[in-house]
Amino acid sequence: MASRTRRAERREEPLSRERIVEAAIALLDTAGEGGLTFRALSERLATGPGAIYWHVTGKDELLLAAADAVVTGSMSAGAAGPADATPQDAIRALALGVFDAIDAHPWIGTQLARTPAQSPLLRVFEGLGRQVRALGVPHAAQFTAASALLNYILGVGGQNAANARAHHPAGSRTEFLETAAAAWAALDPEEYAFTRDVAAQLRDHDDRVEFLAGIDLILGGITADR
Amino acid sequence: MASRTRRAERREEPLSRERIVEAAIALLDTAGEGGLTFRALSERLATGPGAIYWHVTGKDELLLAAADAVVTGSMSAGAAGPADATPQDAIRALALGVFDAIDAHPWIGTQLARTPAQSPLLRVFEGLGRQVRALGVPHAAQFTAASALLNYILGVGGQNAANARAHHPAGSRTEFLETAAAAWAALDPEEYAFTRDVAAQLRDHDDRVEFLAGIDLILGGITADR
DNA sequence: ACCTGAACACCGTTCAAGT
DNA sequence: ACCTGAACACCGTTCAAGT
Numbered sequence A, B: 001m002a003s004r005t006r007r008a009e010r011r012e013e014p015l016s017r018e019r020i021v022e023a024a025i026a027l028l029d030t031a032g033e034g035g036l037t038f039r040a041l042s043e044r045l046a047t048g049p050g051a052i053y054w055h056v057t058g059k060d061e062l063l064l065a066a067a068d069a070v071v072t073g074s075m076s077a078g079a080a081g082p083a084d085a086t087p088q089d090a091i092r093a094l095a096l097g098v099f100d101a102i103d104a105h106p107w108i109g110t111q112l113a114r115t116p117a118q119s120p121l122l123r124v125f126e127g128l129g130r131q132v133r134a135l136g137v138p139h140a141a142q143f144t145a146a147s148a149l150l151n152y153i154l155g156v157g158g159q160n161a162a163n164a165r166a167h168h169p170a171g172s173r174t175e176f177l178e179t180a181a182a183a184w185a186a187l188d189p190e191e192y193a194f195t196r197d198v199a200a201q202l203r204d205h206d207d208r209v210e211f212l213a214g215i216d217l218i219l220g221g222i223t224a225d226r
Numbered sequence C, D: 001a002c003c004t005g006a007a008c009a010c011c012g013t014t015c016a017a018g019t
Helices: A002-010 A017-031 A038-044 A059-078 A087-104 A107-113 A119-134 A139-167 A173-185 A193-197 A199-204 A207-223 B002-010 B017-031 B038-044 B059-078 B087-104 B107-113 B119-134 B139-167 B173-185 B193-197 B199-204 B207-223
Strands: none
Touching: A017 A038, A017 A059, A059 A087, A059 A107, A059 A119, A087 A107, A087 A119, A087 A139, A087 A207, A107 A139, A107 B107, A107 B139, A119 A139, A119 B193, A139 A173, A139 A207, A139 B107, A139 B139, A139 B193, A139 B199, A139 B207, A173 A193, A173 A199, A193 A199, A193 B119, A193 B139, A199 B139, A207 B139, A207 B207, B017 B038, B017 B059, B059 B087, B059 B107, B059 B119, B087 B107, B087 B119, B087 B139, B087 B207, B107 B139, B119 B139, B139 B173, B139 B207, B173 B193, B173 B199, B193 B199
């Protein structure tokens, strides 16, 4: 009956690819990765599931378009930055933009990790590459440097999405890290000597700080032999 | 009828978690990520789909166990190495072990990217951390260094899996890169100046070499300020 | 204790039929 | 041209019933 009312209100505007993608993002944000269903989506759009196929070829394309829209939005928001920023700062800002987008929409972490370097990621790659070039990296090494940065960002994104999936149903992030750190501390002292030893760091670390520290390691390697 | 024969032959050994995981790996390798189905799996094991649930709690656990088995196998194969290797070499060997495992079984790339730092990855993390420590990294920075390496490895793994998915149905890897490079070269000259410029590197690069170059960038950053 | 396989509650996608 | 919604061919998972 709630859906009946919404149905009546909503149906002024016609269906469009844009409205479908928008509704898909809302669904993914509220109901998670498993919540995006052509049935749920069509109900929200007050239509039948088949109608969606007129504007979108299938679920894969829809997921890609949704991730694309979010990443594009996050880049135009953060990419500006101060004009006198160093290339390092510009790279950090770019990376944080993707990081924060994944933090706000965990499902794109999974999505980007399974997307080949196509549409949504290409803009990020381009942005990273320009700054790599601005760092004075020789031409032959630019592809490697930009790729390394992007791959690292994607790896963290996937991990973050996995962690969000792991703790969101159960409780807070702090509890989750507490539990994970306790599990690390209880590992076999011989077989997992190192992991046990850094369990406290797992518990106390700040995701953003840690992420940027990793970026800085790569930046350090890129600029090491100048 | 082929399945009838197999059914008759196979059914001497009883069902076990180990046999189920083994069959799941075989199915994933031959039929891809979409090929792992409880129905297909139960047919291969000459039983009903319900029987599998006696040994395994569900599909998620099965996928995790399959990835775990492959990674564990690949680590015991490659982790030995020469005893006098430098920490850098040991890290490269470890990283290449995971890389090659993903190359041989692309589905674990997707799987690992969505696994939080649990079972299969914990052994990799431990191995990386020990070598980080052997590099003389101060205690407070060890967690960051090992995490950065692992996240980079996972990012590349996810990308490789995505690429394998993208080109396997159509044709060879070379053709795929050729097409992708051509697409890059045809991008807008203003908006994608950098990406266009490195299109040739995309076409000619060697995945393993590029992967190791990224590892070396991070290693460079880790050891830069010693 | 372990296995069987029918049944349940879903999916993504297609397609004849409507406007 | 665009939408509708029933129907198809699947899924993962459960569970009464068997041995």
